Amino acid sequence: MKSLYRFCCFCFLLPTLIVSDSTDTITTNQPLADGKTIISSGGAFELGFFKPDVNSNRTYLGLWYKKVSKLTVVWIANRDVPINDTNGLLKVTDQANLALFNGEGTAIWSSNATGSVKNPVAQLLDSGNLVVKDAADDNPENYLWQSFEHPTDTLLPGMKLGENFVKGTEVYIQSIKSNVDPSRGNFIFRVDPDGFPQKFLMNGSTPRFRTGPWNGLRLSWGSPGLQPNPVYTYEFVNNPQEVYYRYDLINTSVYSRLIVSTDGIIQRFTWNYKTQDWAVYLNAPADTCDIYGLCNNYSICSTASSPICSCLDKFVPKSPSEWQATDWSNGCQRRVPLDCQKGDGFIKYSGIKLPDTRWSWYNRSMTLKECEAICLKNCSCTAYANTDITGKGSGCVLWFGDLIDMTRVNGGQDIYIRMAASEIPSGANKAKILGISLPLVGAFLLLVLSLILCAQKKKRRQRKLAEQLPSKGKMESRSEQRLNTESDKEDLDLPLFDLKTIEQATNNFSIDNKLGAGGFGPVYKGTLEEGQEIAVKRLSEYSIQGLDEFKNEVKCIAEVQHRNLVKLLGCCIEGEEKMLIYEFMPNKSLDFFLFDNDRSRLLDWPKRFQIIIGIARGLLYLHQDSRLTIIHRDLKAGNILLDSEMKPKISDFGMARIFGGTETEARTKRVVGTYGYMSPEYAVNGVFSTKSDVFSFGVFVLEIVTGKKNRGFTHPDHYHSLLGHAWLLFKDSRFQELIDDHFSQSCFLSEVIRSIHVGLLCVQQYPDDRPSMSSVVLMLVGDGALPFPKEPGYFTERNCFFETDKIFSSGNQLTITLLDAR
Numbered sequence: 077m078k079s080l081y082r083f084c085c086f087c088f089l090l091p092t093l094i095v096s097d098s099t100d101t102i103t104t105n106q107p108l109a110d111g112k113t114i115i116s117s118g119g120a121f122e123l124g125f126f127k128p129d130v131n132s133n134r135t136y137l138g139l140w141y142k143k144v145s146k147l148t149v150v151w152i153a154n155r156d157v158p159i160n161d162t163n164g165l166l167k168v169t170d171q172a173n174l175a176l177f178n179g180e181g182t183a184i185w186s187s188n189a190t191g192s193v194k195n196p197v198a199q200l201l202d203s204g205n206l207v208v209k210d211a212a213d214d215n216p217e218n219y220l221w222q223s224f225e226h227p228t229d230t231l232l233p234g235m236k237l238g239e240n241f242v243k244g245t246e247v248y249i250q251s252i253k254s255n256v257d258p259s260r261g262n263f264i265f266r267v268d269p270d271g272f273p274q275k276f277l278m279n280g281s282t283p284r285f286r287t288g289p290w291n292g293l294r295l296s297w298g299s300p301g302l303q304p305n306p307v308y309t310y311e312f313v314n315n316p317q318e319v320y321y322r323y324d325l326i327n328t329s330v331y332s333r334l335i336v337s338t339d340g341i342i343q344r345f346t347w348n349y350k351t352q353d354w355a356v357y358l359n360a361p362a363d364t365c366d367i368y369g370l371c372n373n374y375s376i377c378s379t380a381s382s383p384i385c386s387c388l389d390k391f392v393p394k395s396p397s398e399w400q401a402t403d404w405s406n407g408c409q410r411r412v413p414l415d416c417q418k419g420d421g422f423i424k425y426s427g428i429k430l431p432d433t434r435w436s437w438y439n440r441s442m443t444l445k446e447c448e449a450i451c452l453k454n455c456s457c458t459a460y461a462n463t464d465i466t467g468k469g470s471g472c473v474l475w476f477g478d479l480i481d482m483t484r485v486n487g488g489q490d491i492y493i494r495m496a497a498s499e500i501p502s503g504a505n506k507a508k509i510l511g512i513s514l515p516l517v518g519a520f521l522l523l524v525l526s527l528i529l530c531a532q533k534k535k536r537r538q539r540k541l542a543e544q545l546p547s548k549g550k551m552e553s554r555s556e557q558r559l560n561t562e563s564d565k566e567d568l569d570l571p572l573f574d575l576k577t578i579e580q581a582t583n584n585f586s587i588d589n590k591l592g593a594g595g596f597g598p599v600y601k602g603t604l605e606e607g608q609e610i611a612v613k614r615l616s617e618y619s620i621q622g623l624d625e626f627k628n629e630v631k632c633i634a635e636v637q638h639r640n641l642v643k644l645l646g647c648c649i650e651g652e653e654k655m656l657i658y659e660f661m662p663n664k665s666l667d668f669f670l671f672d673n674d675r676s677r678l679l680d681w682p683k684r685f686q687i688i689i690g691i692a693r694g695l696l697y698l699h700q701d702s703r704l705t706i707i708h709r710d711l712k713a714g715n716i717l718l719d720s721e722m723k724p725k726i727s728d729f730g731m732a733r734i735f736g737g738t739e740t741e742a743r744t745k746r747v748v749g750t751y752g753y754m755s756p757e758y759a760v761n762g763v764f765s766t767k768s769d770v771f772s773f774g775v776f777v778l779e780i781v782t783g784k785k786n787r788g789f790t791h792p793d794h795y796h797s798l799l800g801h802a803w804l805l806f807k808d809s810r811f812q813e814l815i816d817d818h819f820s821q822s823c824f825l826s827e828v829i830r831s832i833h834v835g836l837l838c839v840q841q842y843p844d845d846r847p848s849m850s851s852v853v854l855m856l857v858g859d860g861a862l863p864f865p866k867e868p869g870y871f872t873e874r875n876c877f878f879e880t881d882k883i884f885s886s887g888n889q890l891t892i893t894l895l896d897a898r
């Protein structure tokens with residue numbers, strides 16, 4: 077009776093209007109009652125009352141996606157204080173306070189933010205932000221209160237996770253206890269502003285996971301999930317006013333949310349319209365090494381090693397027997413203690429997720445040299461590093477105290493750790509310490525072996541050439557020549573065909589004889605009188621670039637002879653006509669088979685492997701076994717021709733470049749090539765070298781194994797390209813999922829895996845990481861250990877490729893936004 081009385085009393089006091097479903101606003105005289113909802117203007121979010129547990133009367137005011145078929149609550153007002161009846165009421169007071177009442181008329185929750193505005197309202201915005209403001213004032217600066225500054229367990233796009241030093245407020249997310257009890261759980265995800273700021277997942281007051289600091293490009297933690305991607309952009313802002321992490325959706329219909337789960341995992345989900353369910357986009361911690369401080373002080377965790385913890389080089393376990401028994405709790409210490417008086421030094425360690433920076437100091441305008449100097453001067457400074465790894469690196473972060481929570485990660489950084497003078501290698505004050513890893517040693521041996529082999533081959537070849545060539549002088553002058561000089565052709569002793577012969581052979585360039593179009597004009601099939609079949613490439617009279625490419629092709633192809641390069645039989649230059657005559661390849665190009673559902677069945681695994689090896693050999697010949705270094709620049713499935721036995725030959729040298737002498741890298745303003753095959757440094761900066769061909773080769777290998785085109789491929793689950801997709805599966809040893817169904821019957825799994833592995837090594841982001849073609853050939857046919865591939869190009873720094881990264885830096889302020897074009 078009492079409650080009924082109270083309730084009625086309450087009703088009586090209220091104005092008669094109760095909010096209806098068609099609005100996004102609660103006003104002082106239009107409260108929101110249980111059973112009703114308000115919906116944001118664009119229809120994305122809905123605010124109302126809900127019961128997480130059907131077996132209880134506990135009711136909460138929450139906010140959920142309107143268009144998502146699974147009830148997904150992203151914010152709860154009264155998470156700790158449920159309403160225990162179904163008569164809840166949300167009201168905006170005249171003082172602009174947002175208050176939630178139960179059926180007894182008791183205010184059980186309040187926004188506590190009051191202010192004097194003319195017409196206070198609470199409005200649900202389409203971003204999912206519930207804001208209290210003056211009805212006539214839309215300026216976010218003037219919001220009196222907003223749910224975005226009081227999140228529950230979900231970080232929505234546009235929220236700032238972090239601290240505002242001016243207002244003295246912090247925004248963090250905290251797990252719910254369980255699916256039926258949204259009260260505060262143990263886990264908090266926040267930005268820790270101490271030292272050089274990092275993001276922390278805390279279990280109570282104990283760190284559980286740390287992303288590592290922002291290094292200008294990304295978080296020091298090497299997770300693929302935190303990289304530029306097509307779903308959302310993110311930024312990490314750190315200035316004297318505020319420090320925060322924030323992300324925004326690229327397409328607001330592609331929902332993505334970040335939560336801290338009941339069992340202490342940061343999870344990002346994206347909504348999958350097809351399955352009508354949320355798909356996990358990323359988890360953190362993602363593996364054992366992500367667990368904070370697992371290996372304790374001065375040790376490094378690597379999931380690729382066994383055991384996973386090891387002391388840093390020149391450090392030893394504090395208690396060796398326990399360490400031996402995989403009890404890491406005592407960590408490691410320097411084998412030679414520091415002696416600041418005797419003058420310490422520093423040793424560089426690479427590829428590392430920087431240690432916990434809570435006890436650090438930083439200055440973003442200092443150089444590494446200045447950084448070293450001030451660290452050296454202060455005996456309690458234990459290490460230093462750059463704050464920003466963009467370009468050559470900049471800024472200075474100094475550590476005071478022991479170093480903890482280091483992991484060997486892809487895209488890890490350099491850190492310089494203080495060492496006793498006696499530990500510093502003599503002769504050099506800084507030495508590069510490579511992490512000991514068996515695959516690396518393997519790769520090194522392979523490299524040495526291939527260098528020896530190459531050197532021998534080269535000597536043999538040079539001897540041979542010396543015997544063959546009429547005069548040494550001619551050879552030297554040729555290796556120095558540049559391509560686009562008119563005199564080039566004069567040097568070449570290429571058979572000349574006359575126009576008549578070619579016209580006869582091609583039935584007067586009949587349309588029936590047309591095979592397709594090459595780089596600079598149409599290609600015709602022809603039959604010479606003796607019955608030999610030829611392919612004729614005719615320079616189109618309309619092609620402006622064609623003439624250069626024509627000359628280029630003549631130049632390049634006339635230089636080379638290899639069974640995996642298409643053979644140039646001669647040329648024909650008469651009047652306006654310019655043509656190249658090749659051997660005829662009856663089976664067209666590889667893409668004709670590879671990407672066709674029916675024809676790809678004809679390519680069983682032995683044929684595919686033969687093609688991979690053949691192209692590797694052809695490319696190796698171009699790069700280093702021919703007299704000159706020739707960069708093809710447009711290697712792709714479409715430029716690989718197949719003879720009657722499906723043996724592959726590289727064709728189309730229209731874009732190739734010859735390197736003479738000591739030239740190993742060049743830059744061009746006119747980037748030519750094919751998207752999907754171009755290496756990042758070439759596509760972005762026009763820099764090409766043999767390693768850009770190696771990249772294209774890697775793409776081609778992955779295409780041949782998967783039967784999928786890299787260009788245009790985006791995986792629906794994670795939006796990575798074929799390269800990224802292959803790398804992710806490879807990391808998880810899920811090779812089977814990569815293999816083209818059309819040959820899975822005929823495959824020799826170890827060969828396939830090896831091919832994928834080599835392919836991934838070839839498409840690594842940085843040219844220096846990619847193997848040379850001689851290593852590639854040895855890797856493909858050998859069975860030695862291979863190094864683990866780093867992230868493929870366009871994986872971490874796709875932002876760079878698309879040239880949409882914006883960096884604003886002024887003094888101590890730094891704002892970085894990463895964008896990614898799709």
Ligand SMILES: *[C@@H]1O[C@H](CO)[C@@H](O)[C@H](O)[C@H]1NC(C)=O
Pocket residue numbers: 131132133
């Ligand atoms: C929920 O409320 C109804 C009506 O007030 C009551 O009969 C029932 O016992 C309550 N259930 C629980 C689990 O408290």
Ligand SMILES: *[C@@H]1O[C@H](CO)[C@@H](O)[C@H](O)[C@H]1NC(C)=O
Pocket residue numbers: 160184
């Ligand atoms: C509902 O909760 C209030 C406090 O919020 C409490 O005083 C009251 O006894 C509860 N009523 C029921 C039926 O559980």
Ligand SMILES: *[C@@H]1O[C@H](CO)[C@@H](O)[C@H](O)[C@H]1NC(C)=O
Pocket residue numbers: 185186187188
């Ligand atoms: C509002 O203030 C009360 C009393 O100080 C406090 O218990 C409550 O948690 C505050 N509510 C919010 C949403 O901050």
Ligand SMILES: *[C@@H]1O[C@H](CO)[C@@H](O)[C@H](O)[C@H]1NC(C)=O
Pocket residue numbers: 262279280284339340
């Ligand atoms: C969180 O901390 C508690 C208490 O220390 C511990 O029992 C629990 O295992 C921790 N949970 C995780 C996921 O680390």
Ligand SMILES: *[C@@H]1O[C@H](CO)[C@@H](O)[C@H](O)[C@H]1NC(C)=O
Pocket residue numbers: 327328329330
């Ligand atoms: C955004 O995503 C939706 C749903 O996937 C799609 O239908 C729409 O075309 C996308 N819009 C843009 C501009 O990409």
Ligand SMILES: *[C@@H]1O[C@H](CO)[C@@H](O)[C@H](O)[C@H]1NC(C)=O
Pocket residue numbers: 372373394405406407477478479480
């Ligand atoms: C690791 O370093 C911290 C910080 O200096 C120190 O408090 C702790 O005792 C060290 N741990 C061990 C096992 O020595």
Ligand SMILES: *[C@@H]1O[C@H](CO)[C@@H](O)[C@H](O)[C@H]1NC(C)=O
Pocket residue numbers: 439440441442443446
């Ligand atoms: C940071 O370093 C720069 C360059 O050495 C110096 O001018 C500046 O005063 C330093 N700022 C702070 C806060 O120490």
Ligand SMILES: *[C@@H]1O[C@H](CO)[C@@H](O)[C@H](O)[C@H]1NC(C)=O
Pocket residue numbers: 437453454455456457476
């Ligand atoms: C060394 O650095 C620490 C931490 O910044 C500072 O407290 C201490 O005064 C410094 N010592 C010297 C000798 O500069």
